[in-house]
Amino acid sequence: MAKTYVVTSGKGGVGKTTISATLGAALAAKGDKVCLIDADIGLKNLDLTLGLENRVVHTILDVVNGKVTALEALVRHKQMKNLFLLAASQIATKEMLSPDDMRRIVAELYPKFDFIIVDSPAGIERGFRNAVAAADHALVVTTPELPAITDADRVIGLLENAGMAEDDIRLIINRFKPNMVKRGDMLTKDDIQENLAIELVGIIPDSEDVIVATNTGNPITLNGNQEHMIAHVFSNIALRLKGEMISIDKDLIYGGSRGFREFFKRIFGRN
Ligand SMILES: Nc1ncnc2c1ncn2[C@@H]1O[C@H](COP(=O)(O)OP(=O)(O)O)[C@@H](O)[C@H]1O
Numbered sequence: 001m002a003k004t005y006v007v008t009s010g011k012g013g014v015g016k017t018t019i020s021a022t023l024g025a026a027l028a029a030k031g032d033k034v035c036l037i038d039a040d041i042g043l044k045n046l047d048l049t050l051g052l053e054n055r056v057v058h059t060i061l062d063v064v065n066g067k068v069t070a071l072e073a074l075v076r077h078k079q080m081k082n083l084f085l086l087a088a089s090q091i092a093t094k095e096m097l098s099p100d101d102m103r104r105i106v107a108e109l110y111p112k113f114d115f116i117i118v119d120s121p122a123g124i125e126r127g128f129r130n131a132v133a134a135a136d137h138a139l140v141v142t143t144p145e146l147p148a149i150t151d152a153d154r155v156i157g158l159l160e161n162a163g164m165a166e167d168d169i170r171l172i173i174n175r176f177k178p179n180m181v182k183r184g185d186m187l188t189k190d191d192i193q194e195n196l197a198i199e200l201v202g203i204i205p206d207s208e209d210v211i212v213a214t215n216t217g218n219p220i221t222l223n224g225n226q227e228h229m230i231a232h233v234f235s236n237i238a239l240r241l242k243g244e245m246i247s248i249d250k251d252l253i254y255g256g257s258r259g260f261r262e263f264f265k266r267i268f269g270r271n
């Protein structure tokens with residue numbers, strides 16, 4: 001039976017789709033069978049981020065309309081055979097899908113996977129309710145900027161109102177910039193955690209390589225790659241979702257990357 005996660009945020013453009021794809025690939029590389037669901041109807045970025053846009057035949061809307069089953073609509077990843085995508089439809093709108101549709105779709109997929117990860121659209125309207133409907137857990141993504149943190153706080157409240165337990169809501173800080181923290185120009189991990197009192201499950205640095213990966217449709221964690229610092233961070237997040245207790249500062253101890261270690265010492269207040 002799958003663990004179901006929704007990747008969500010208040011503010012748009014903070015990295016939900018990137019994180020869904022990269023984390024999905026990291027989990028698949030560890031041997032888990034992973035299904036990614038693109039609930040960002042009308043935009044459908046997840047297929048591009050995974051390099052699967054040319055393989056999509058059926059979308060989530062075809063499933064809702066009874067044309068195919070959810071399993072029939074899945075696209076398998078080219079290189080990673082236990083990574084699957086249920087694609088969104090670009091021509092549809094969020095109103096064409098209901099929270100009940102989502103629950104039925106996930107109920108069909110649930111027994112076949114270890115992880116189901118739902119990538120949600122920006123905002124807190126219908127699209128958010130659809131994406132959250134069938135998830136037992138949430139990963140709330142924020143960047144280290146006040147507007148994103150304020151919006152994340154709002155989303156945490158909505159998740160709790162929707163009945164999600166506080167322990168099932170976890171935080172990912174994306175696009176962290178070590179140099180700005182060093183200069184005192186950016187919020188630290190502690191600043192953020194003081195505002196959002198949920199468990200932190202990963203801090204992902206800002207990196208041009210993430211943008212390149214997005215643009216080429218090759219997640220940094222493809223085929224279990226752990227060479228890249230970002231891939232190493234995602235691998236640890238994947239292990240945490242699998243229940244391993246790995247402290248966040250393990251993300252920072254990465255071969256030879258002294259600058260990064262120094263940065264972490266600082267944000268963890270150990271110097
Ligand atoms: N850690 C990161 N470092 C650099 N760029 C990133 C990072 N995470 C995401 N991005 C970039 O930010 C942009 C928005 O990311 P995306 O995943 O589409 O956000 P969302 O799904 O929340 O709207 C993309 O161009 C992506 O490549």
Ligand SMILES: [Mg+2]
Pocket residue numbers: 016017018040045119120121
């Ligand atoms: Mg997105």
